[in-house]
Amino acid sequence: MNKIAITIISCCFFSIAVFGQKNATWCNPLNLNYRFSYDGLGYREAADPTLHLYKGSYFLYASKSGGYWYSNNLLNWTFRPSKTLPTEDYAPTVETINDTVFFIASTEGVNISHTRNIYYNTNPKEDNWKIYREEFPITTTDPALFKDDDGKVYFYYGCSNVNPIMGVQVDPKRQFDTVGTPAVLIKHNIKEHGWEEPGEENNKGHNGWNEGAWMNKYKGKYYLQYAAPGTEFKGYADGVYVSDKPLGPFTYMPNSPFSYKPRGFANGAGHGSTFKDKYGNYWHAGTITVSIRHMFERRVGLFPAFFDKDGELHCITAFGDYPTMMPARKMDFEKESLFTGWMLLSYKKPVTASSSLPDHAPELAVNEEIRDWWSAQTGNKGEWFQVDLQKLNTVNALQVNFADQDAMLKAQDSYIPYQFMIESSVDGKTWKPLVDKSKNRVDVVHDYMVLPQPVKTRFLRITNISTPAGKFSISGFRVFGKGIGNKPSVVQSVNVNRDKTDDRRCKLQWMPVKDATGYMVYYGNDPGKLFHSIMVYDDHELHIPSLNKGVPYYFRVDAFNENGIAKGKQVYSSAPTKF
Template structure:
């Protein structure tokens, strides 16, 4: 307790360095993260907010027992706090108003304030008249109007809310609250929960934050949940503090799914004293508990179109906190020190299963190495495989089998780091044998770079629990050749779920890993993620946005930036055996496209149950022993198969499906969609029940198809067996314009169609799925129909007068 009392106010370094007077840091921020009251024993801090007040930055976070101050965003001083009685609630928010700092959390309507947060002397505001029960609140002061607002929300059902409040009347609301951001996981993949955004449920939208830039209001929110690496912050933009708001298409702007530590959600954007923007956010470990979290600091900037971006991908590498105004559009502040330690050979004095030595340098904070004891003398060693220039080492301690709780949260490690050229003779490099500061994520920058091959960290103090590491990360220069530029990038956007992409590229022989960059414009690939394999499957994209990608390669000697930018296209597979099916003609149902699950087909169960045809794929294909007919057997709702067809000329075609439902009283059916347009399709057609191979024929008549190549998707509802499909020329046809009471020119057209009618009547334009898009009764014989805002394809103009009905095909090119 003597040490604890002495260090109640102590200085912590967010990986601070003195080299060349630079403030060099790396995420996670190196704070004395507090242990929690409950089991299991673990540190936690999350939901941060940071404000500059009276010459210092003040950083608050959930479950911290206090807060931190800093003169420079690099060196932090912890301030324990007992006068805020609600600080064990989640999600603090701070308001600077009239030379005072106000503090508020969710799950309470109590507000505290102080004019000197350097000391623990907060007072409770009385009376407090804010009448809403809220979670994840966020104060906002509009500097232009002086008005104060409150935003809140933390739910997988309820929206992000907001209301104006009156600080002169106990922060009572002015008017009624408004719904500002609803859940849209069907459109925005990053809002969907799951390790890979794969769960079929609504995520949590939470943690709002508001900033203003050039007269626009940027309302930030987090999704889908703090326990995931894909936790990020997105943005809606509006002209007023309470909306309406429009989704910013580059969302999530703060996002870090890869690298050593992931997560960049439930954050707060603020300005430093030089005018630079920063974002402080929650990062994820979630090993012992889903709420085992840390904090990260990220440079952010607005581009020339006032779109907000954050540098995240390399912020768990060393970077510089600038001491002046800088242009973050042109620099991420990186020190350009490379990772030297990834998956190099390691050894240790002992290991506590399953926390093996290899876990300490695999760039996954969720894993780690632990010795069998906490005794002095336990060590961990790495071989860089050749002499390299070491500039910095980040030591991330894991607190394995600690029993500390919030009332006994102060922990300090004592250790030494040595280096060697041979692995036999060791020389001191870093001496922390007398350390008394709680530094669980310290980046130690060497005053002088050191050539070394072997490095060893040794515990020098007997301790409760076990000597353990989440990561021992070495940075510097590998003094070798750069990897080659990435080639062979292939991008497949999933056919039914446009939120998901699969990327593959050629592996570079001497690459440690890759940076995948993407954006909604080819010249703005400002979102990025680090991976250590030559592929990425991800579902955190917007359903209706176009995306462009490039891949950088890196190793111990530096980065080779990808110059080839590739657009991600929807992939429906390729024709089976390379043969495009020409229509009119017959297509066997089992001859669906090649390309795999989620692209050429989707099947709800793994493996081909009957293995009669295309045995390596999941579609269940059977054979009738009597007739030899091969067919798709016993489908399930949601399954589909794709077929690439060639249409010789635009026109109407009939589609026959040969098959049968499996169960009487529970008939299944099908519908068709075309060219990846999942928002429309033909009506569901029920299939009669039949015994194989006594199938039935169900016909879709007069499908309008344009000349060229198309993908037809056969979508299934329920359990049916399907033999084949037959495309035939449609029988109904269209009126010959020369014999019709309707003349159209030009046709085809880029969008404007001039229509001349023989007399007054009713005009109706519909798309190929029967949806009406234009209707008018006209007395004029000359009309203009404008389809400029509609997709290319075939439309049908119907003109009716008396008992006459004429149809003309409109082709928009």
């Protein structure tokens, strides 16, 4: 097919489609123009997000993105391509000092000769960044800048499976010269912290990568956050140390990792940034891992965060890849939920397709696994995919996650984004238009669409109009709404077995309950603080390898299906092993 190429050369607008809904919503991964890599392997990337509020607008910077984004509501994002910043480098960070935004990125990247420069801008909506300091004195990866209330500025850095997270004061009035000697702040400690050990089951037996430092100050305390054990793992997470001083000494917060999402469709919540919105709510932006074509195949997620009455930092990732409401007021995230209650209607439902490649069957588009996908045999117009919800359900929203099978595009290539049509049917014979993106010009591969009005339907079909390159392919055709049946039964009993030889590990088992699609396991170090969560499909047991040694844990298991959630009525405890 002969395509008319388009290239992003100016601001592009990326929107969470709300179509006049009373409550605006979003669904992770965020709707952004995840750009193809330069190496021609056909994978997209944006990761290591720094998100901050500056003069009433939110700015999002991410690795290897060719620019950055800004928004006035955390929903609708405008992409700003940049030629004045080293946007091909990893882990950019910014800080506002006296109404000026300062920028620095890691010292490994395409523009290696420029990566130690510090840039500044007083109007970052325009690409007019200028160099403030050439050759910053510290060669570093994963930098973070932090301005304290007294005006002093600190620099944190580190990305290694050997070296620690470091910190030092810098003087912005003297071009960020260091003040004093860099201090060791966070060392590796896999013997105590199970989540820092690499591997999908945290079982590699050696240090992971401690990286991605970030600092917040709350009520006089300093919260130094860091990521582990590696960006390619589903358990990529963020932990936190706390101190009375910006350079320590720091004490480990035992609810670490506070930002953790190892299961579900979108996995990972590490190497992020915690920030306050214009209403005073805290949020945590983190890295979602795909890591199939390359370990750096990644996306960006956004999760509510808060500090509790005891000063502990928490992040809510439960149903964190389902539709979530965006508040327009100050909220108490400890007690108030942003979950819309729209359940997943498409999980493992019967599917058909126009064609399929070997090892890319249609069922892979509804199995809640971002790492595999259905692919048609071609990218031709008319290839289609269809799901049968098996009964009439109320559909509120859709998320179509395109997989780029055989795209093999590079960052500098121009192309037409995915164009498609979605139709609905109550009987599988007569079809009505539902979503028309036949003339789409916005490059969104995790396309979240809220319908103008909820629709009662049984069948949904997406038909290809145009594919950027390669084959028409989908890693997740996700349908959200309200089922018409009953919620599942309540989980009655949970067996908690903490490993006596290694209490960083724990196994939970429970009797499966009637009509449950899956379970949400909540846990924490206090029976009143069950803010960690892990989603379980198709099983009634869970191995958690990411606990902290010598720390008590408490658990609750909720059951859910497409009709709603049945909250567990009992909390179960697990005392640490005494060695």
